[in-house]
Amino acid sequence: MSTVTMEQRKRIHPHKFTLWVGIGSLLMMFAGLTSAYIVKRNQANWQTFDLPQFFWYSTVAIILSSVTIYLAEKAFKQRMMQKYRSLVVTTLVLGILFIVFQLLGFQQLWAKQVTLTANVSYSFMYVIVGLHAAHVLGGLIALIVLFAKAFSVKTRSYNSVPVELVSTYWHFVDVLWIYLLIFLILIR
Amino acid sequence: MSSAATLQHADVHVSHDAHHEHHHHETFITKYVFSQDHKMIAKQFLVTGIIWAIIGGLFSVIFRLQLGYPEATFPWLEDLLGHWAAGGKLKPEFYYALVTMHGTILVFFVLTAGLSGTFANFLIPLQVGARDMASPMLNMLSYWFFFLSSIIMFCSLFIQTGPASGGWTIYPPLSALGDASTGSILGMDFWLVSMAMFIVSALLGGLNYITTILNMRTKGMSMTRLPLTIWALFFTAVLGVLSFPVLLSGAILLLFDRNLGTSFYLSDIVVAGKILPNEGGSAILFQHLFWFLGHPEVYIILLPAMGMSSEIISVNSRKPIFGYMAMVGSLFAIAILAFLVWAHHMFVTGLNPFLGSVFVLLTLLIAVPSAIKVFNWLTTLWRANIRFTPGMLFAIGFVSLFISGGLTGIFLGNSALDLHLHDTYFVVAHFHIVMGVASFFGMFAGVYHWFPKMFGRYLNNTMAYIHFWVTIVGAYLIFWPMHYQGLSGMPRRYYDFSSWISFNQFSGLNEFISFVAMIVFAAQLLFVFNFFYSMFKGRKVTDSNPWGANTLEWTTPINPGHGNWPGEIPEVHRGAYDYAKDGKEFIPQDVPVGDDESKH
Ligand code: HEM
Ligand SMILES: [Cu+2]
Numbered sequence: 021m022s023t024v025t026m027e028q029r030k031r032i033h034p035h036k037f038t039l040w041v042g043i044g045s046l047l048m049m050f051a052g053l054t055s056a057y058i059v060k061r062n063q064a065n066w067q068t069f070d071l072p073q074f075f076w077y078s079t080v081a082i083i084l085s086s087v088t089i090y091l092a093e094k095a096f097k098q099r100m101m102q103k104y105r106s107l108v109v110t111t112l113v114l115g116i117l118f119i120v121f122q123l124l125g126f127q128q129l130w131a132k133q134v135t136l137t138a139n140v141s142y143s144f145m146y147v148i149v150g151l152h153a154a155h156v157l158g159g160l161i162a163l164i165v166l167f168a169k170a171f172s173v174k175t176r177s178y179n180s181v182p183v184e185l186v187s188t189y190w191h192f193v194d195v196l197w198i199y200l201l202i203f204l205i206l207i208r
Numbered sequence: 209m210s211s212a213a214t215l216q217h218a219d220v221h222v223s224h225d226a227h228h229e230h231h232h233h234e235t236f237i238t239k240y241v242f243s244q245d246h247k248m249i250a251k252q253f254l255v256t257g258i259i260w261a262i263i264g265g266l267f268s269v270i271f272r273l274q275l276g277y278p279e280a281t282f283p284w285l286e287d288l289l290g291h292w293a294a295g296g297k298l299k300p301e302f303y304y305a306l307v308t309m310h311g312t313i314l315v316f317f318v319l320t321a322g323l324s325g326t327f328a329n330f331l332i333p334l335q336v337g338a339r340d341m342a343s344p345m346l347n348m349l350s351y352w353f354f355f356l357s358s359i360i361m362f363c364s365l366f367i368q369t370g371p372a373s374g375g376w377t378i379y380p381p382l383s384a385l386g387d388a389s390t391g392s393i394l395g396m397d398f399w400l401v402s403m404a405m406f407i408v409s410a411l412l413g414g415l416n417y418i419t420t421i422l423n424m425r426t427k428g429m430s431m432t433r434l435p436l437t438i439w440a441l442f443f444t445a446v447l448g449v450l451s452f453p454v455l456l457s458g459a460i461l462l463l464f465d466r467n468l469g470t471s472f473y474l475s476d477i478v479v480a481g482k483i484l485p486n487e488g489g490s491a492i493l494f495q496h497l498f499w500f501l502g503h504p505e506v507y508i509i510l511l512p513a514m515g516m517s518s519e520i521i522s523v524n525s526r527k528p529i530f531g532y533m534a535m536v537g538s539l540f541a542i543a544i545l546a547f548l549v550w551a552h553h554m555f556v557t558g559l560n561p562f563l564g565s566v567f568v569l570l571t572l573l574i575a576v577p578s579a580i581k582v583f584n585w586l587t588t589l590w591r592a593n594i595r596f597t598p599g600m601l602f603a604i605g606f607v608s609l610f611i612s613g614g615l616t617g618i619f620l621g622n623s624a625l626d627l628h629l630h631d632t633y634f635v636v637a638h639f640h641i642v643m644g645v646a647s648f649f650g651m652f653a654g655v656y657h658w659f660p661k662m663f664g665r666y667l668n669n670t671m672a673y674i675h676f677w678v679t680i681v682g683a684y685l686i687f688w689p690m691h692y693q694g695l696s697g698m699p700r701r702y703y704d705f706s707s708w709i710s711f712n713q714f715s716g717l718n719e720f721i722s723f724v725a726m727i728v729f730a731a732q733l734l735f736v737f738n739f740f741y742s743m744f745k746g747r748k749v750t751d752s753n754p755w756g757a758n759t760l761e762w763t764t765p766i767n768p769g770h771g772n773w774p775g776e777i778p779e780v781h782r783g784a785y786d787y788a789k790d791g792k793e794f795i796p797q798d799v800p801v802g803d804d805e806s807k808h
Contacts (some may be wrong), residue, residue: 034342038419041449045411049453052500056461056493060472065488136470140488143470147461 067139072128078121085114086194244344245770250330257322264313276722304373311376319509334761337426342419353409364398372399380473417445428780435784440515443543451504458497499550513650517603524600525592528785530584538577555623571621598672599657606649613642634694665746671738682728
């Protein structure tokens, strides 16, 4: 007896589909914030500022991490578990680096009097970038789970769905960051 | 079926499937508390929703006492509410708190979580032919986030300075500044945190509903064979998933303004002669973010009621629903338009008049799909062999209320008229009829219709008929006169009208409305009694398809276990509305098409 009928077999895995819808939902949240930003920018009392250098380092880190997780997924599917493990660890480290660079960037800004409350444009930047970082942190937790699974001797899972889910989400936060970065540079 | 047909990586569902008949370790906790069975989760949502509805309804009775009898004192109020009603008279601050909590509770906790949470959970797997939701785990989390959110909101009722009191729309600056009102001190933070949890719950639920509908349909269940309930719940979930995150972003900014000194919404504010340092914010910005959710939200509340009423009307008319594709198309049109009309709540905010007229046009366009739906319900009822079951009565009542309330929407949608009508009792009448009461009717219709499937027992019919007639007559008596009050300028959200000569003419009417409100509230308690009594003591269901309906939920055993069908999931061969076809009264969806069968 089977639950999953022939017809369902052709369809995308439900969990992956759920993730995609969830990504759409998260995008709406950032769309809400960025459109609020645009509305506010056209009103009085808006100050521009330069983004800190550290944001560029963090961009490099997160793009690299996207590459490594892509390779990790590939390695997993080819059952090259040794390679998979080291790539997951690399991704995790790069993700942590991203967060660290973001924090250093905030510190740089703060030192230049670009503080949370000094101007609305600053406040927006902190909220938008911070909220994105919170989503990266969520991804890091998922990576840690993968990491724990990959090194646990007890569970031997060859189910690639969790890996694919984490990797899709990770690419999402990467692309989202690039979008936000371009947005914050172009629209100020 | 051979194991080759089993989807290899869908481990969750397969294992689930193999074990559902002999759950080894089903304890009270796993069965009733941390259940992952969509049917149990649905009941959890329903019961929590009922509890909230009693609380929210009671609040309205209390503040109606103030409006109806502004001069009177009620010593028992002091016993109930303590210093909030010192001397037996509600304090103005607490009046606002009650109005705010009434709105929040009814809109979000009852008519969103209680309605979608219950029926999307209950009906989607059963009607599309799935063993459970795509992710039972997320589904359980969805309930528990709602529970957490409920607890936080409930606790806020006991804060010394009172719960949030800036209206269910929590407009800043009122909601942003603790100095502005006592409810904006701690109550507002509780409100925001509770709503953040609520939004997480709504999103987790919505993701699951969408995925289940699109991915987990049984063999033969093409999209165009889906019952209209499922279509409606589908669009509801899409609206929720796309609009709730925007409210979340608005709420996050508000939290920052309140607690971290930012000025997203605040500028040039003077409180008690003191100028606040906040510069550069805009309170209107919040309204945009709020209503971008807020308007879709009203359809999140309405669409499930529409879907269930369509289904129940067709079943009890013993006729196919008129214009199935038009019903789906109009749901779709409503869902799209729902995102394009939010500024009709903001005509008086100094909106650019040209922009305003665009929103007028888009708003009035909603009348088109709405009229299509009404036309189709009426044509389905036309010359039908109607069975007036309680569910059917409530579904017909829904149509009546939707017509009455929809018509006043067209008044409000004209910005020229809205300048006068905005923030008057006309708006209160409009949205209570079209959204509040109408959706409650859809929900009651659903409960009366699917109660036998939920609990294997029937509700008591006598109590049900009393409930129906008192509620429909009472609802019109309460809200119809409010249109006149609004037309003559009586503003909403005022604590006491007795000091205005122009509104004194309404003091008798206000008393009448409050009196009817108490009777209607009592009738709801009768329903609550009927509900819990019948759950344990009601007449037992003996026929697995008591209404003679076509949809798949009636092909399950009378008390389906986790997994819904003991054997294979039935295959679907036809749409859900083959009533009165080829001389047969009804043909369920799992009956194969006969060779000589006519095309409808
Ligand atoms: C033809 C259809 C409709 C039109 C043209 C329409 C138009 C409007 C307009 C213009 C307002 C703003 C009034 C004001 O504040 O000055 C309004 C308020 C409202 N409408 Fe409708 N409406 C329609 C149907 C509905 C439906 C179907 C629902 C819900 C199911 C609904 C729920 C509400 C609510 C809740 C409010 C008031 C919110 C508040 O200020 O607290 N409306 N409507
Ligand atoms: Cu609206």
